[in-house]
């Protein structure tokens with residue numbers, strides 16, 4: 117059975133993998149870490165061995181094999197390259213997507229190479245690493261493709277600069293396999309013998325992990341986050357218990373070459389190793405050719421946003437009415453003009469606008485200023501603000517409404533015309549300005565708090581409306597010395613509270629680099645954190661058909677009120693979904709098996725002739741024997757010949773291949789819950805006889 121050449125270029129994944137500190141530690145133990153490098157094994161200040169990343173995406177790697185149709189009996193891990201873009205966090209979710217990039221033909225009987233490349237992102241939104249894997253297939257050569265380009269590799273002609281000895285234990289694979297690669301070859305002597313080895317062998321990636329630890333120890337001690345690249349070729353198998361030596365030559369400031377040898381036989385087990393290390397090169401965030409509108413930019417925080425954006429290439433509309441702190445009296449052009457002059461003196465481009473944000477016409481004019489002067493708008497920071505503090509009892513409607521007009525209605529008035537432009541061009545970044553007073557409350561500021569929390573509501577929905585158009589909306593809650601805070605903050609703190617401590621976060625939220633959408637961040641004095649609406653897991657009371665009594669609420673109030681294990685919803689539907697599922701989810705589980713069409717092994721074999729794809733079976737002549745264990749199991753055989761399919765219960769005398777599985781795993785596999793490749797590599801599916809022919813099954817039947 118040939119390689120599926122059509123698989124080249126087709127998207128694989130996304131495949132997600134949740135992990136926590138225990139997975140990180142388990143991996144470290146699997147690659148030989150212990151008390152001598154406790155930082156990899158103890159949750160306190162835990163560090164991640166970078167090669168953990170490839171073990172953690174093992175489920176994704178199996179897609180390369182299943183999609184390429186590679187002959188599993190002859191598959192070997194040929195080469196592995198890992199390029200690290202960001203440090204690996206100690207917990208979270210990995211999401212991996214990739215594709216098969218090449219299939220090379222080494223020739224008949226010489227084998228083939230299947231090369232796959234993937235990118236893995238973390239739940240923190242960052243791209244963490246790129247993996248380039250080469251699978252060597254012993255039996256798939258001779259399909260008429262090109263051979264791989266030749267690569268040359270030489271080690272320096274001197275003794276290694278570093279040499280580290282390690283002795284993986286006799287039981288090492290038993291521990292390592294718990295990190296994902298549970299392939300029987302590394303644990304089952306019978307299976308190993310079938311594959312041509314006298315006993316189970318070490319996982320190549322386990323030896324790779326040992327090597328990675330040694331490289332970190334020698335070149336970036338205590339700083340695994342500085343590993344930038346780890347590449348190698350797997351050249352020989354290693355048996356558990358054999359000692360190894362990792363030999364390292366430093367070739368320049370940030371690069372080393374390395375190999376790992378079997379210290380007993382002298383054979384090289386990992387060859388052509390490349391190790392790159394150092395700090396992550398920082399990418400400068402620029403705003404060239406982008407147009408930013410900043411309201412209330414004549415002073416305080418807005419002025420700094422305007423100056424910093426202009427310094428990094430943005431063209432800026434400096435809006436400011438030039439009013440008093442409480443918004444009373446007339447305006448003045450001076451503050452906005454002064455900031456424009458400052459920007460021009462720095463060599464930047466800016467125009468002033470003096471409209472008030474508090475009317476729809478004012479909002480239109482501000483955006484018009486951007487369109488007329490610079491042709492577009494990419495960035496909007498809704499920053500203009502006033503204060504009219506009074507205790508609630510003394511709060512007159514005018515003071516209430518005026519504050520809402522500047523903060524909340526002001527953001528609506530400017531965002532609406534700006535959002536229209538952003539939606540049309542398919543890019544936009546909007547930053548709202550809230551306040552700790554709104555998020556948490558502050559005596560005497562009911563008007564201001566309400567307006568500031570209203571902005572969070574505006575963000576929550578606008579983020580959804582802009583999502584499709586790459587318009588991201590986030591919110592900052594600043595703390596900075598300005599005229600708004602001069603009578604609240606002690607003067608000695610003014611220097612520590614410069615707006616410059618807030619602007620880096622706001623500028624990041626304005627940049628195309630920022631993927632965050634719908635988040636709130638506190639920023640000030642060099643301290644940054646995220647604020648969010650957290651919803652507790654809650655509880656159901658009663659049966660969901662009859663309303664509970666008030667007394668039942670009292671009995672359960674602590675559980676209702678608890679935020680332990682709470683979550684942050686991105687949108688309303690998620691919360692409503694949880695409420696609706698609170699009662700229906702358990703019922704579903706109870707009824708699900710009865711509803712499933714293929715709920716038992718016997719039902720699956722009954723359905724098989726109907727699911728048979730005669731078209732795909734034209735030249736196929738094969739007999740599959742199934743031994744399904746468990747109370748729902750039995751023996752069935754399936755004869756496929758002349759594009760027909762016959763299912764019989766019992767044992768066939770001469771099956772082409774025999775598949776052995778537990779009944780529940782078999783049902784899961786047919787229902788798509790357990791991928792066939794994973795079933796095989798995990799040992800849940802055992803195949804005897806012609807393994808290659810077993811790969812036909814997925815093509816010959818469509819059971820879902």
Ligand code: NAI
Pocket residue numbers: 411412413414415416417418435436437438439440441443451471472473474498499500501502522526549550551552593594595596597598599600601
């Ligand atoms: P600021 O008073 O220095 O700046 C606000 C600017 O908005 C002023 O230049 C003012 O002329 C302008 N403005 C007022 N009404 C306007 C209108 N109708 N149209 C156009 N411009 C108008 O104050 P600061 O501290 O720089 O505040 C900026 C934003 O940050 C405000 O929204 C404020 O509520 C918010 N904030 C500030 C905090 C701080 O610690 N400074 C704390 C929490 C929030």
